[in-house]
Amino acid sequence: MxxxxxxxxxxxxxxxxxxxxxxxxxxxxxxNTASLSNLMELENCVSNLSLAHEIVVNRDFCFRPKSPPTDSLEGRVTEIVHRAFWDILQEQLNSNPPNYCHAVILLQEVKTMLQSLLLPGHVRLRSQLDEVLDAELIQQEADHGALDLHRLAGYVIDTMGSLCAPVRDPEIRALRDLADPVELLREIFRVLGLMKTDMVNFTVQSLRPHLLQQAVQYERAKFQQILDKEPAxxxxxxxxxxxxxxxxxxxxxxxxxxxxxxxxxxxxxxxxxxxxxxxxxxxxxxxxxxxxxxxxxxxxxxxxxxxxxxxxxxxxxxxxxxxxxxxxxxxxxxxxxxxxxxxxxxxxxxxxxxxxxxxxxxxxxxxxxxxxxxxxxxxxxxxxxxxxxxxxxxxxxxxxxxxxxxxxxxxxxxxxxxxxxxxxxxxxxxxxxxxxxxxxxxxxxxxxxxxxxxxxxxxxxxxxxxxxxxxxxxxxxxxxxxxxxxx
Structure with missing residues (x-):
């Protein structure tokens, strides 16, 4: 980086x-009285200007995963909803025969998140993802009760290990020790969220030298746009x-x-x-x-x-x-x-x-x-x-x-x-x-x-x-x- x-x-x-x-x-x-669209456009302009300025002047700037305080109303509601979701998945997998409805959807979300982490040069890895996490094939296996979640999770973890930053290596190793499929999927989503944040921050760091070269002109132009919309x-x-x-x-x-x-x-x-x-x-x-x-x-x-x-x-x-x-x-x-x-x-x-x-x-x-x-x-x-x-x-x-x-x-x-x-x-x-x-x-x-x-x-x-x-x-x-x- x-x-x-x-x-x-x-x-x-x-x-x-x-x-x-x-x-x-x-x-x-x-x-003058502004229309809703003009107000939204002005707010977007201010937001872009603030973000660009923060990236340029704050050497420690980085994005962090959103995590509401546990003692707040938002935190409590989020916890209840998440717990209910994973409890339903647990019931589905424990039923006889197992119900893989939610699991199939989650695997496709995992595939989408992994694809978002790929670079243009990851041609072979992208093709492999499409092959192993093929939606139709997974659905067929689920319909016949032959879906092997641990095998697919193992492939996902290996792929995550090849894409993650070194700072995430301990969390990847911890994933390999999880046996319960629900806990495993939940932790996979958590670590993937951290990896997406790492990727965004890496992109910000990569763009900073280019932003520094254009920062003065960019901020001046953005402020002029704000001034044109709001003369005061x-x-x-x-x-x-x-x-x-x-x-x-x-x-x-x-x-x-x-x-x-x-x-x-x-x-x-x-x-x-x-x-x-x-x-x-x-x-x-x-x-x-x-x-x-x-x-x-x-x-x-x-x-x-x-x-x-x-x-x-x-x-x-x-x-x-x-x-x-x-x-x-x-x-x-x-x-x-x-x-x-x-x-x-x-x-x-x-x-x-x-x-x-x-x-x-x-x-x-x-x-x-x-x-x-x-x-x-x-x-x-x-x-x-x-x-x-x-x-x-x-x-x-x-x-x-x-x-x-x-x-x-x-x-x-x-x-x-x-x-x-x-x-x-x-x-x-x-x-x-x-x-x-x-x-x-x-x-x-x-x-x-x-x-x-x-x-x-x-x-x-x-x-x-x-x-x-x-x-x-x-x-x-x-x-x-x-x-x-x-x-």
């Missing part, structure tokens, strides 16, 4: 900064970019030496897009106005945002501990690594609810003090004073507050690092980290790389859709379009 390594988008993808002289801004007029499909994106423009204008005014009330400053499209993408890492999960052009990556960006918040807390804890305990403890071999493990373990999963975060930080403060005292004891030096212990625990427990100065400082520095990574582009080296973040350099570099890949691919695909929106926001009619290509 092919490697799962991620490749870059096609070489003919547009520049990372969209050209502001292309395309007209799509209208955001309210959608850029409304949230326009609002997202407008908020970024306002934020960038405010930042420019603050940095300007003589800001005027109507001064716009040299705001570039690249800076606006960087600010817009950075805002996705802090998006309110209750806000449903997520930009349409980034919607397919929302789950990934939400996870990166959660990881970002945890890293800010970890860096804040490390900074506070270093300030209170000095460099002597941090210079001990293995201390920083052990401390980072404790911080990560205790903060894991606590960022989603404020109450959970408060409790986690209280426990973390206690644990940090314990580890510091143990480290000082190994040096044979004086213990950490009680007032310093209390101060450190209090500072750590206060990190949950939104206006905490330490978290604010660390958060700004992390934001600056990620911003610098976006400005450098995917092919440049990571920018230099501030001293307060160097203990988490590997984690931040990993986060920045993952974030940068999403941003770069998104800009490659949707740059032509962003360009007219940015042109209207940055350069209203009558204003000269200057500085639009600056970075």
């Amino acid at each position: 092919p490697n799962n390594s991620r490749e870059e988008a096609a070489d003919d993808a547009p520049s990372d900064v969209p050209c502001l002289e292309k395309l007209d801004s799509p209208t955001g007029s309210p959608p 499909s850029l409304d949230n994106t326009t609002a997202w970019l407008q908020a970024a423009v306002l934020g960038e204008l405010s930042a420019v005014r603050l940095l300007s030496e003589s800001p005027g009330p109507d001064s716009r400053g040299p705001v570039s499209p690249a800076a606006v897009l960087h600010r817009a993408y950075m805002s996705l890492l802090h998006w309110d999960p209750q806000d449903q106005t997520y930009p349409e052009t980034v919607l397919m990556d929302r789950a990934r960006l939400d996870l990166l945002g959660q990881r970002l918040r945890v890293l800010v807390l970890e860096a804040s804890v490390l900074l506070l501990t270093s300030t209170q305990c000095g460099g002597a403890v941090f210079s001990l071999q293995g201390f920083v690594g052990k401390l980072k493990q404790s911080v990560t373990a205790l903060l894991e999963g606590s960022h989603t609810r404020e109450a959970d975060l408060k409790g986690a930080l209280l426990g973390l403060g206690e644990q940090v003090v314990v580890q510091v005292k143990e480290a000082l004891a190994t040096q044979g030096g004086p213990s950490l004073p009680q007032d310093s212990q209390d101060l450190l625990k209090g500072q750590i427990s206060d990190l949950w507050k939104h206006d905490n100065p330490i978290c604010t400082l660390i958060g700004d520095r992390v934001q600056g690092f990620l911003q610098a990574m976006l400005e450098a582009g995917p092919t440049k080296r990571s920018p230099e980290l501030p001293a307060s973040l160097r203990l988490l350099s590997a984690e931040l570099a990993e986060l920045g790389t993952a974030f940068g890949r999403i941003v770069h691919f998104n800009r490659s695909v949707f740059g032509p859709f962003y360009a007219p929106v940015l042109r209207k926001l940055l350069f209203p009619p009558g204003e000269p379009e200057t500085g639009e290509d600056s970075r």
Whole structure:
């Protein structure tokens, strides 16, 4: 099977900064009442776009057999229906004489499933399948009570063994040990289902290099189809970019030496897009106005945002501990690594609810003090004073507050690092980290790389859709379009 390594988008993808002289801004007029067929066509278009995007950007993407939870209504109904089906087959085979009605049908379904696993080059095997599992011959044997299910099952298992991936070899061997024909047929169907999933995933992996070459053009064309059917499909994106423009204008005014009330400053499209993408890492999960052009990556960006918040807390804890305990403890071999493990373990999963975060930080403060005292004891030096212990625990427990100065400082520095990574582009080296973040350099570099890949691919695909929106926001009619290509 092919490697799962991620490749870059096609070489003919547009520049990372969209050209502001292309395309007209799509209208955001309210959608007309669509017919059922149009709605179904639109849903199919969105589904195809989402699937192709997931295959391209998610190196671990694979299909899995559908299996409803056993404690759900669907799971219970499925179990009851399946049990009833196999119980009927058991009764038929145990009757005197045996009734092979269901068994004949199942054997033909097995044949169909095996045929779906064959490649064009399996000419001899296809012919053999038609011969051994011939429907008319099997029916004649069943009518005369001469159907040998174990013989046919043995042939099926041998064929499955020649077609399956190595990972299925143990399950194929287990099939050979089954004596009960009903259990054997049931397990054959189960393993065949897994083999079909393996074949689909192998096909996906085989197609990934070709999809990567065409992904930018394909996704752009699909989104254009969606936009043609639903002109309002850029409304949230326009609002997202407008908020970024306002934020960038405010930042420019603050940095300007003589800001005027109507001064716009040299705001570039690249800076606006960087600010817009950075805002996705802090998006309110209750806000449903997520930009349409980034919607397919929302789950990934939400996870990166959660990881970002945890890293800010970890860096804040490390900074506070270093300030209170000095460099002597941090210079001990293995201390920083052990401390980072404790911080990560205790903060894991606590960022989603404020109450959970408060409790986690209280426990973390206690644990940090314990580890510091143990480290000082190994040096044979004086213990950490009680007032310093209390101060450190209090500072750590206060990190949950939104206006905490330490978290604010660390958060700004992390934001600056990620911003610098976006400005450098995917092919440049990571920018230099501030001293307060160097203990988490590997984690931040990993986060920045993952974030940068999403941003770069998104800009490659949707740059032509962003360009007219940015042109209207940055350069209203009558204003000269200057500085639009600056970075």
